Amino acid sequence: MAAPLRIQSDWAQALRKDEGEAWLSCHPPGKPTLYGSLTCQGTGLDGIPEVTASEGFIVNEINKKSIHISCPKENASSKFLAPYTNFSRIHTKSREKKGERKRNRNIDRLPPARPLPRVKPTTQITCLDISSGGGLGVSSSADGSMKIWQASNGELRRVLEGHVFDVNCCRFFPSGLVVLSGGMDAQLKIWSAEDASCVVTFKGHKGGILDTAIVDRGRNVVSGSRDGTVRLWDCGRSACLGVIADCGSSINGVAVGAADNSINLGSPEHTPSEREVGTESKMLLLAREDKKLQCLGLQSRQPVFLFIGSDAFNCCTFLSGFLLLAGTQDGNIYQLDVRSPRAPVQVIHRSGAPVLSLLKFKDGFVASQGDGSCFIIQQDLDYVIELTGADCDPVYKVATWEKQIYTCCRDGLVRRYQLSDL
Numbered sequence: 001m002a003a004p005l006r007i008q009s010d011w012a013q014a015l016r017k018d019e020g021e022a023w024l025s026c027h028p029p030g031k032p033t034l035y036g037s038l039t040c041q042g043t044g045l046d047g048i049p050e051v052t053a054s055e056g057f058i059v060n061e062i063n064k065k066s067i068h069i070s071c072p073k074e075n076a077s078s079k080f081l082a083p084y085t086n087f088s089r090i091h092t093k094s095r096e097k098k099g100e101r102k103r104n105r106n107i108d109r110l111p112p113a114r115p116l117p118r119v120k121p122t123t124q125i126t127c128l129d130i131s132s133g134g135g136l137g138v139s140s141s142a143d144g145s146m147k148i149w150q151a152s153n154g155e156l157r158r159v160l161e162g163h164v165f166d167v168n169c170c171r172f173f174p175s176g177l178v179v180l181s182g183g184m185d186a187q188l189k190i191w192s193a194e195d196a197s198c199v200v201t202f203k204g205h206k207g208g209i210l211d212t213a214i215v216d217r218g219r220n221v222v223s224g225s226r227d228g229t230v231r232l233w234d235c236g237r238s239a240c241l242g243v244i245a246d247c248g249s250s251i252n253g254v255a256v257g258a259a260d261n262s263i264n265l266g267s268p269e270h271t272p273s274e275r276e277v278g279t280e281s282k283m284l285l286l287a288r289e290d291k292k293l294q295c296l297g298l299q300s301r302q303p304v305f306l307f308i309g310s311d312a313f314n315c316c317t318f319l320s321g322f323l324l325l326a327g328t329q330d331g332n333i334y335q336l337d338v339r340s341p342r343a344p345v346q347v348i349h350r351s352g353a354p355v356l357s358l359l360k361f362k363d364g365f366v367a368s369q370g371d372g373s374c375f376i377i378q379q380d381l382d383y384v385i386e387l388t389g390a391d392c393d394p395v396y397k398v399a400t401w402e403k404q405i406y407t408c409c410r411d412g413l414v415r416r417y418q419l420s421d422l
Helices: 100-109
Strands: 005-007 021-026 034-043 049-053 058-062 066-071 076-081 085-087 125-130 136-141 146-150 156-160 167-172 178-183 187-192 198-203 209-215 220-225 229-234 239-246 251-258 282-288 292-297 303-308 313-318 323-328 332-337 346-349 355-361 364-369 374-378 384-387 395-401 404-409 414-418
Touching: 005 066, 005 076, 005 384, 034 066, 049 058, 125 404, 136 167, 146 178, 178 209, 187 209, 209 282, 220 251, 229 251, 239 282, 239 292, 251 323, 282 323, 292 313, 313 355, 323 355, 332 355, 364 395
Parallel strands: 076 384, 125 167, 125 395, 167 209, 209 251, 251 313, 355 395
Antiparallel strands: 005 021, 021 034, 034 049, 058 066, 066 076, 085 414, 125 136, 136 146, 146 156, 167 178, 178 187, 187 198, 209 220, 220 229, 229 239, 251 282, 282 292, 282 313, 292 303, 313 323, 323 332, 332 346, 355 364, 364 374, 374 384, 395 404, 404 414
């Protein structure tokens, strides 16, 4: 893969001013890093800055929210996209405790000081999802809160309260009216997005739930836990239909996908429950802490393959009926073909930061990492699209709806990117 290019996280703001500057760099593997800068030479009548690059770099194209840079020496090229908007008020901490309010009144007796801006501190957002219609978002935070908000403007709609500790994962059902969540309290919950009520609670795991997957329309769901087990649940009867796998190692990520007809998923040893709906012809992918990526037949419970990677697997997703992606703690993104899984189709390594999120997007995918990088790779483009703004804070999760991409980050912001800005 071409050497990754990096740019100052707030480049779009920095280059709005005359003579404003932003740094950029190119990191060729095994070679010294090349450093450069961008300088604004003024702004055109259309509001788009005129930008020049220092020696070794070329500005190919620029508009208000994106800039295309290349480094000919290393044959590297990236298009950088700034957020269309940031949502900063979804997860905010209270500035003071109730018991402190009376004591704080004594401050009024002191001489007046220059007022400080009232900026509410935010807490890191660990997961998010966007409803199938694109109207609502759901996100969870490190403080244990989970909230539903308007996807267009970040306006808070509902607060979902019921988990005892941190909420690790949240996602909408295909209807867009119901939310599935999993937490460190080892509970899996189903919520109404309309009135914030918890309609179902699943109990059975002995450790925190780290990821979930929804089977077809949502009659069944899958959960992966720190206790090393993966369970299949019946939503209608609030019951566990079985332990799909017991791995002896934390299950950091799970994914369900429809299998290509050429893949042998095996046959179940026992007749499947009539409560299992849509599990036939499905593969279950498990990203494990013990450096193993495991694939099973969801209905058969039979192994399809077991792949050993370079480090703990954090996340996984299916690209098609036979192609999949999985990301590791040491920054590798493995692309595997289920029909021939012994050797990867390719291994993408852009930095040593943990790969935290992978998501199929058009004919490619979106990935996010622990160093703040978030990028899109598509087959029909000869360059990478970098989603900027997060600086060095980990980007924990990515969600998409049509031409919009949403990310959540340790800095407490939800960023919304508009691909029509490219």
